[in-house]
Amino acid sequence: MSRPRDIGKFPSLRRSRRRAPTMETGARASAPSAVAFQGVAMTPGREQHGLLSRGEEKDRLLLLLSDARQGRSGLLVLRGEPGIGKTALLEEAVTEAVTVGMRVLRATGIEMEAELAFAGLSELIRPVQGLVGGLPEVQARALRVALSLEDGEAPDRLTLGAAVVTLLTDAAAAAPVLVTVDDAHWMDETSAQALLFAFRRMQAEGIAVLVTARDAERCAFTEANANLPTLRLTGLTPADAAALVKRSVHAAVDPDTIGKLYRETAGNPLALLEAAPTLRASRWVTQEPESPLPVGPRLTAAYASRLAALPEPGRRAVTVAAAAFTEEADVLIRALDALALDAAILRTLESAGMISLAGNAVRFAHPLLRAAAYHRATPQLRREAHRVLAGALSERDGPVDRDQRSWHLAAAADGPDAAAATALTETAARARSRGALPAALRAYARAAELTSSPTAQGRCLLAAAEVAQLAGRGDEALRLAGAASDATDDVAVFNGALGLRSQVLLLRRQPREVHDELADSAEGLDPAAAVPLLVAATGAACMGGAVLQARATADRACAAAGHHRNGDLGHSAVVLRAHTMMLAGERGDAAAVLRSCEGFLTGMDPLSIGIEVTSFSSMDLMWLERFQAARTLLERAVRRARKFGACERLAPFLTVLAETQMRTGYWDEACALASEGGMLAEETEQPVLQAYALSVLARIEAARGQSAQCVEHAHRFRVLLDGTGAELVSPYIEAALGLLELSTGKAAEAAARLTDLQQRVLRSGLAEPTVLQHQPDLVEAALAAGDPSAAQAASAELLRQVRQAPSVWGQAVSERCQGLVRAEEDTLRRATAHHERLPDPFAKARTDLAYGRLLLRTRRRGAARRPLLAARQVFERLRADPWTTAAEEELRAAGARTPARHGRATAPLTERETQVAVLVSKGHTTPEVAAALFLSPKTVEYHLSRIFAKLSVRSRTELAGRLSTFPQGNFL
Structure with missing residues (x-):
């Protein structure tokens, strides 16, 4: 390209920009x-x-x-x-x-x-x-x-x-x-x-x-x-509006005129300044205006009238300037040169008050003027402007220059344009590789519009749908996937669109409806296309609480996997099948299936396999009481997700790990993990996961008697799940609220709530009592509310389920419930023996409390002190204050002196403070904590100072001593 003409006339375009x-x-x-x-x-x-x-x-x-x-x-x-x-x-x-x-x-x-x-x-x-x-x-x-x-x-x-x-x-x-x-x-x-x-x-x-x-x-x-x-911001006051107008016109203006002007502009400063020059004319001083003054959108029309007064070369030049993605004068002058327009026209536009020239930059006087210059130009002028700007960028080869050029080519096209479509597809790929998902989405979608080949159009639309899904725009992903299927008969595009649709629908529509649609869609497809649909359908049925239906669909997925049985596709189906077996109460069979998949689970990359594989298998391991195996699997997944910044995957891993830690007595760590998981789920628009994280927090808050926090989290939980049909997730919050009512002495309310929950669970086909763990709370609440027959019925149902699918927790709590209902000392003693095999200190402490109470009621005060003291120590360590108080009352009745409680925080820690406290107490440095929680080191130190003040500690060592003892796992 030739050197731009007349650049020598503009020395200011070659000078460096002035700065303060x-x-x-x-x-x-x-x-x-x-x-x-x-x-x-x-x-x-x-x-x-x-x-x-x-x-x-x-x-x-x-x-x-x-x-x-x-x-x-x-x-x-x-x-x-x-x-x-x-x-x-x-x-x-x-x-x-x-x-x-x-x-x-x-x-x-x-x-x-x-x-x-x-x-x-x-x-x-x-x-x-x-x-x-x-x-x-x-x-x-x-x-x-x-x-x-x-x-x-x-x-x-x-x-x-x-x-x-x-x-x-x-x-x-x-x-x-x-x-x-x-x-x-x-x-x-x-x-x-x-x-x-x-x-x-x-x-x-x-x-x-x-x-x-x-x-x-x-x-x-x-x-x-x-x-x-x-x-x-609102308009100026009448007095200040008047002062601004008078200063603008450099003359006195009568109050009536100012009042009319103010009423028309509502005190908008720019509208006042735009209208003020008309006051120098005759009629505005004494008459009503013939038309409304320009304010808000009408300002654009006012600028348009100024643009209309330009000569034809000026309109062409200002359109080019408005169409440019860059303010670089060099690019603009090259574009004007292609239109045979002299660069001196820029000075004319500057004199007209439309642009300013500073250094190598060309700026409009106001964004509205730029908008008016572009949108009021004819389509032909706009296409011309984009065409010459694309040409002006053709000699540059930087990625940003190529992206700008591709968009100019697209805007210059008035129909299908293969070159522009190819350029935009490359721009979209670059944007996706940089993590710029919204930009990639728009580029792929526009490339599809410019493509005449049905196959190429379908691929562009599918690529746009995939990006929309990653960006959390499910509705748009569904629309684009449907358009991709309609655009072409290409089998790969069709299968890809179908699989993407299944993933999006899982969180967008009623789970049972999603199951039916996906299961029907898989009919007649080849295994490579059918298995992902059936796996997603299984997950949907599980979320919807249709356990038996999920079980049948999982069997179908395994059958469809066929020769893929040893690959990732087959293992995904098998893991989902084990999950449905657990929910249906087939505990032994589920354990055997998971054991057959252990090599796969320990060797897989959690970021390259379906998210449900790691999440569901770790849940199953947790319910099977293989806590260390679940923790190892999840901590590995969390570390890998942190390393690669895969936060969409990190949220579920953190949340399931939080429940694992909660069940094994590491409540502070569980709160930290659930809080972080919930925040990330919110950031990545995963409402079901966010609700699940809130349920973990609510369960701990319920045991601690933190009513306000528990109720608030329950409200947020319900808002998130309203209308989603996530029937297997929603019971978690009812279980937490039932425990809160039991903990705070509202036995009748707890019994009513938990009875409704029990009936709902039984109707769903959920037959594994370790999932919700609400039944012991129902038995205690019914007894406390004076309804022994309801307690007996709930205890009998729990015992039936435990006999069908034995577990250590089930054996321990069913013995506790039987001992409470029948007031049998030997039964409660057997329950405490079972607890010795289970790392669940809260459950054991409740059994110790029940055992001590029974001993006390039979006037064996000396024997009662030991289990009551053990219960009190655990409750205090967990900061389960209502339960600590209950144990202390029984100890005093047994004639024991209750030791003073450890100091308490003057105010509860916030969720973020809990996250920081837990990580610091595990020995992590400030930079490590900052990186893990996506905070700055200064903010971590700020939170740490507040934590020290609330807990009355002076060092990180003291902080570690104040919090619960943590396992040696590493999830950073």
Whole structure:
């Protein structure tokens, strides 16, 4: 390509961009020109905004900056209609931050860049990119791959978010940092997700974050589930609006005219400034306007009228500038050269107040002007602009340049275009490899639109569906998978779409309906396609509580596997079959099947096999009381998932491990694991898993008598599972609430709840009592409520199930229940003997309590003290306060002195504090804890200081002594 013409006429386009001396900026930022928080600020490249009556808003911003300077992190989202003053406030905050010596990192969303993966993140961190090398290697690699600085496996989005946390924390080591994200509604989604993840985890790094977004635009930072501190800007007061107008027109304006203007604009500063020049004309001073003033969406129309006044070359040039993904003047001048337009036209546009030229950047005066320039242009002009911009980028070979060029080619096409489709497919593959799933999804979908070949179109749509599923967009994945099947007769596409549909439906629709659809779809398919459908159908039936149906479908999956029996496909079917056998009460057979799969389970890669294989098999091992085997399998899976940042897989592994630790008496560790698993399940949009994690927390809180926390978690559980039909998961919370009522002395309520639960469970076909473990609670509650016949019936049913499928826990608690119902000392003594073979201290302590009470009632006070004291010691260690109190009351009745309880926390630990406390007590360093929990080291230390204060300890050694004794497992 020839050298762009007339570049010599623009020396400013060759100069480096001016920056404020103490401020670091992103690629599109420039220093503000206003004095902080005084009157009206002029935002470079934007219209003048009135900040005259923004006292409350300014105070919020000053507090945000002050907190950062004192080591606290905070975030504020400024929302409002276009022109309301969001950017002006942001610029004043930047000026204040620079004045007090803070480092400033900036990013601005641009509408045309919304398709470019990680464009916003790249801009934000460019000034501190040199710090990437100091990050933990897995985080550094994630950032380098995401930003196309190196090739590699796609980074997990949560690992990438953790990398952003660490990088910003390192950037704040020398000085507090202000991070600004302007026009967040136009930021590419991949950047927004990474930044949102990071911002929500900042607490003690000394980082202030300020985000601006429009009210009417969808944005990750303004979604309801983001739950971020938000300040909604409204119009100026009438007095300040009048002052702004008078200053703008440099003349006195009568009050009636000001009132009319204010009513039309609702005090919107930009609308006031747009309309104010008309006051110099005659009629506005004395008459009503003939048409409404431009405000909100009407501002765009006002800009359009200015664009219409341009000559034809000016309209073509401004359309090219508006269509560009980059503000680089060199690219724009090459594009104009292809249209035979002189580069001097840029000066004309600058003189007209439409753009500004600074360094090598071309910026529009306001985002609305850019939007008007693009969207008001004819389709022909827009396609022309994209065509020449694609040509201007053809000599560049960087990955970002190739991505921009492919999108320009796509926008220039007015029908099927093989070259554009191929280029977009390559862009989509690059985006997926960098973990930019939303960008990859849009690229694959657009490539399908540009493809004329049915086979190629089906493959593009299937690829888009796979990306949508990974991104947590199940509805969109279903739509795209259906479109892929409709587009082509290709067998591979059809099978792939069918398998993907099964995975998505499992969490999207009623499980029993999903089972029926998948089981029917598998009919007549070859095994490679049928087995995954039948395995998913089995899982759906299990979740839906249709145990017998799940059992039959699992048998069918194993039969369909046939010669695949020794491969991963066959083993997946066999493991699911063992799971259904456990649920149906075929305990011995399930144990034998799992033993036959042990080599596979211990040797498999938990990240390359179906997630249900590891999760369900470890559950089965837990129910079979092979706790160490379950723990080993899960800890290995957790470590591998952490290493590769596979957080979608990490959530279920952590949650099942949490229940394993809960059942073996490691309650603090279980709380930490369940909290982390639940948070990750929420991040990765897995509501059933999140609910399961909440049920583990609720069970422990119930035993500890923490009513408020237990009830709150139960409410969240129900909201998550409402309408999902997850009938095998939903009973967990009823069991927890029944235990809470029993623990807190509400025996009648507990008996009623647990009786309903028992009937529901029996109807479902669930015949394995170790799954929910609610039946002993039902027996005790019925006895305490004065209903011995109900207690006898529940005890008899438990005994029947235990005889059918013997387990140590079942034998111990069924003997305890029989001893309670019949008041038999020998039966309770046998129960305590069974407990010696089971690592479940809470269950044993309850049996000891029941045994001691019976001895006390038969006036054997001396003999009663030993089991009562043993029970009291376990209850206190577990911090099961209602049960500790009950044991102490019985001890006093037995004539024993109860030793003083250990010190208690002045306030309960939060879920995050529990996670930190457990990991620190196991000997892990602050950086290790930070990496495991996706936090910054400073935030870990912040939580640790609060933990020390709450528990009244002064060291990590004392902390370890205060918490429960933990096994030697390593799940980091």
